[in-house]
Amino acid sequence: MVVFNFEKASYAQKLLSGRIRISKLDYVPRYIVGLDVSYIKDYGLGVAVAAEFDSLRVVKVASVVDRVEVPYVPGYLAFREAPVLFKVLRKLKLDLRESILMVNGHGITHPRRFGIASHIGVVLDVPSIGVAKRILSGRVVKLDGRSVIVVDNIVGGVVFSRGRHRVYASIGHRVSIDDVVSIVDRCFVGLKPLPYPLYLADKYSRDMARDLKVRLG
DNA sequence: GCGACAG
DNA sequence: ATCTTGTCGC
Secondary structure, three states, X not given: OOOOOHHHHHHHHHHHHOOOOOOOOOOOOOEEEEEEEEEEOOEEEEEEEEEEOOOOOEEEEEEEEEEOOOOOOOOOHHHHHHHHXXXXXXXXXXXXXXXXXXXXXXXXXXXXXXXXXXXXXXXXXXXXXXXXXXXXXXXXEEEOOEEEEEEOOEEEEEEEEEOOEEEEEEEEEOOOHHHHHXXXXXXXXXXXXXXXXXXXXXXXXXHHHHHHHHHHO
């Protein structure tokens, strides 16, 4: 049996973090795609929700059930979940050249600056943003009335407060911190604690887990 | 060594 | 993430 090699995974993350491009989004996206995974035992239930960037109207949803081999260890989430998300993105059959990805997890606000949002963004070379419910790496600092996450002396993420909920958004790939702020901000609708595309991906994957359990007894 | 630790 | 009863607050 092959065991996961965390040493090599660390090396890969440090190496690949050098491929992250932090720059202003170079096109107006047509779609924003929310990505999330829930679990039943060793099966990951991945969901992708594509919404129009302007109206946030949902245009496409895809889901996949995939066996996961890698355990969850903080800092190595991508090696567990990214394969599931690559599969569901293939099923989505959407032209990602005109889209941006919103991934449940961190981007560069990661111990080796290569969280799952950056991982997926770099591998597919698609603009991406990470959105996490808890902080993983970096220091939260107040910067002109706004809480931001500083890593390596740059602003890599921003903290959003929705009532008592906190959301930590960060640069994934091919976006600027200003893009992260403006894009995540306009995805909050109503009182939902997560940006809409991610809220739906999260909801649908949980619904899927519940339904599948009923079907299994 | 100790604490912290996305999903 | 998932499991899982009662309980706090609006």
